[in-house]
Amino acid sequence: MWQMRITSPVRHALIIKLAGLFFPTLCPVCGKNSDLLNESPFCSGCWSLMARYSGPHCRVCSLPLPSEYASVCGTCLKEKPPFSRAMTFGVYEGVLAEAIHQLKFYGQRRLAQPLGELLFTLDFPAVDGIVPVPLHRRNLRKRGFNQSLLLARILSGKLGVPLFMDILTKTRLTPPQVGLSAKERVMNIRNAFVVNGHIRNLRLLLVDDVMTTGATVSECAKQLRKAGAKEVIALTLARAGMF
Numbered sequence: 001m002w003q004m005r006i007t008s009p010v011r012h013a014l015i016i017k018l019a020g021l022f023f024p025t026l027c028p029v030c031g032k033n034s035d036l037l038n039e040s041p042f043c044s045g046c047w048s049l050m051a052r053y054s055g056p057h058c059r060v061c062s063l064p065l066p067s068e069y070a071s072v073c074g075t076c077l078k079e080k081p082p083f084s085r086a087m088t089f090g091v092y093e094g095v096l097a098e099a100i101h102q103l104k105f106y107g108q109r110r111l112a113q114p115l116g117e118l119l120f121t122l123d124f125p126a127v128d129g130i131v132p133v134p135l136h137r138r139n140l141r142k143r144g145f146n147q148s149l150l151l152a153r154i155l156s157g158k159l160g161v162p163l164f165m166d167i168l169t170k171t172r173l174t175p176p177q178v179g180l181s182a183k184e185r186v187m188n189i190r191n192a193f194v195v196n197g198h199i200r201n202l203r204l205l206l207v208d209d210v211m212t213t214g215a216t217v218s219e220c221a222k223q224l225r226k227a228g229a230k231e232v233i234a235l236t237l238a239r240a241g242m243f
């Protein structure tokens with residue numbers, strides 16, 4: 001079996017990417033032979049670690065909470081977010097974080113399908129349309145695809161709900177949110193999105209891959225509500241836990 005020495009996260013990801021190109025039967029997260037190829041490109045060990053988070057969390061924004069006693073986090077208590085609630089599959093750490101990283105930054109589009117399947121373990125509300133969080137066209141050109149659109153398309157097909165892929169566009173190029181404080185993230189993304197189209201009185205499911213402070217989904221939800229949407233429910237694969 002092909003073995004590797006992990007030297008740094010960047011080199012590890014690069015080795016896995018190259019391995020994926022030449023040896024598509026290897027698990028894209030750990031590099032071992034995948035024993036679940038009919039079901040998923042991940043090996044059974046990694047697949048079983050992609051578990052749904054079931055611990056205490058904010059019932060509005062889904063932020064993992066340290067105790068069962070609080071049901072709403074401090075941020076949501078202070079100010080009601082523009083989305084009615086945020087649903088998420090897991091916590092952004094370990095194998096799930098690595099899989100999302102491989103999808104996004106190493107072009108492993110084939111991971112969108114199994115990762116999208118994970119979302120179907122959640123109870124979906126009735127909605128009128130699915131809206132992916134868009135990338136700015138320059139970033140879309142660079143990456144070649146929008147991971148949120150890939151997930152939204154899987155959901156739309158399986159749930160039989162229309163995909164509104166051009167309703168929301170990112171018109172302003174913003175610096176990456178990584179490394180910014182919660183406040184800076186809000187400022188950074190403010191007025192970066194524009195709504196084109198008729199969404200009056202519709203209930204929308206807004207899809208993104210990862211939610212950290214919620215600045216991006218909040219800004220998107222705010223614009224969708226301003227344009228007349230009756231309700232916006234955010235859905236992400238992973239929530240960055242910050243406790």
Ligand SMILES: [Zn+2]
Pocket residue numbers: 027028029030031032042043044045046047
């Ligand atoms: Zn694996």
Ligand SMILES: [Zn+2]
Pocket residue numbers: 058059060061062063072073074075076077
């Ligand atoms: Zn909250």
